[in-house]
Amino acid sequence: MTIQRLAPILGLASVLAICFVLFNPAGPQSARAADPDAGDWAAVTEAARGQTVYWYAWGGDPRINDYIAWVGAEVERRHGITMQHVKVDDTGAVVSRVLAERAAGRNDKGNVDLVWINGENFAAMKRSELLFRPGWATSLPNWQWVDVEGKPTVENDFTIPTDGLESPWGMAQLVFMADRERVETFPRSLTALRDWIKANPGRFSYPQPPDFVGSTFLKQALYEVVANPDSLGRPAEGAAADAAVETLMQWLDGIHGDLWRKGKAFPKNYSALIGLLADGEIDIAFAFNPGAASNAIANGELPDSVRSFVFEGGTIGNTHFVAIPFNASAKAGALVVADFLLSPQAQARKQDPDVWGDPTVLNVDALKAPDRALFDALQLGVATLSPAELGAVLPEPHPSWMTLVEKAWKARYVANE
Secondary structure, X not given: OOHHHHHHHHOHHHHHHHHHHHOOOOOOOOOOOOOOOOOOHHHHHHHHOOOEEEEEEEOOOHHHHHHHHHHHHHHHHHHOOEEEEEEEOOHHHHHHHHHHHHHOOOOOOEOOOEEEEOOHHXXXXXXXXXXXXXXXXXXXXXXXXXOOOOOHHHOEEOOEXXXXXXXXXXXXXXXXXXXXXXXXXXXXXXXXXXHHHHHOOOOEOOOOOOOHHHHHHHHHHHHHHOOOHHHHHOOOOHHHHHHHHHHHHHHHHHHHOOOHHHHOOOOOOHHHHHHHHXXXXXXXXXEOOOOHHHHHHHOOOOOOOEEEEOOOOOEEEEEEEEEOEOOEOOHHHHHHHHHHHOOHHHXXXXXXXXXXXXXXXXXXXXXXHHHHHHHHOOOOOOOOOOHHHHOOEEEOOOHHHHHHHHHHHHHHHOOOO
């Protein structure tokens, strides 16, 4: 039986483990002496010049795509690197590609040089040693500015220690948004949202999992319906986990028929969800970026009467990362791109709501004055909540929960698949 046929039966994590044993028992790190060392940065930048870096990253938002294109232009100008953005819908497909290359014995010259990753995909790749050597991220020159103390998730991805196997490049927190002219009182809890949906049928939806914004909404709901939220920080195992997920499914059943198109269709991704809000087909949307509403207003995609809000009990937040597969063809170039993403220039541009509005991973107060001024000059926008208004950040559940939830959701709501 092929790897492709095994994957849907056993699950990604199981197939990764099988391949680790059968196809490369010595592990991918056993003969990588020639790999670049981020501790010798002069040698890294010299080796990177002339390389082409294939960065596999989500391509569902034009603003993010434009930012990534800017990064490509900058690393070419500064370091002579050509960067190609390979747009993907599901990072799990990238994991499968690296897995297939491992199975074929392709331990170098892989297709993926850099990948935007976190959560269950990182956990699976780390477990089966499909990533470039530990510690490279914390050896990058710009790591010195990362706010490790104030933003501990830069070193813990969905409860899993990163061990320097991936480099942070942005923060995220779930925020809701609505037009004040259409929604008089914002629902600030899951119960209030349910009541609002029931009172306003057809005016709410969420992107179809495994889209990460849609899956994040499911995790937020899970936090609020599970009997013991602390259990989400541990692996989802046994009858208790199954019962918790079933409770979530029952809550979703309660709103399903009152969703947009009566739950018979879902927006494909975040951009499609915002499009529904802009077109007046729904009244409440959400994003995994506190600056998303201001960004959309600044770009003329939403009216300036839209405002953001969060649940009173907090919303899920995390850090997103880039990682380098063990068999990447352009490791030196990938290291340079990852380091540039941590530069104050790149981080400040990314936080600008006119560009993206994605919060920085840096400790701005520790930056040199000229770099700090880049952030001080930013106008975050009329719909961006202050850190105090954002309130509590709920940690991401263990990645095994998302695997269980997405499987249950698909079985419940996706027919004939």
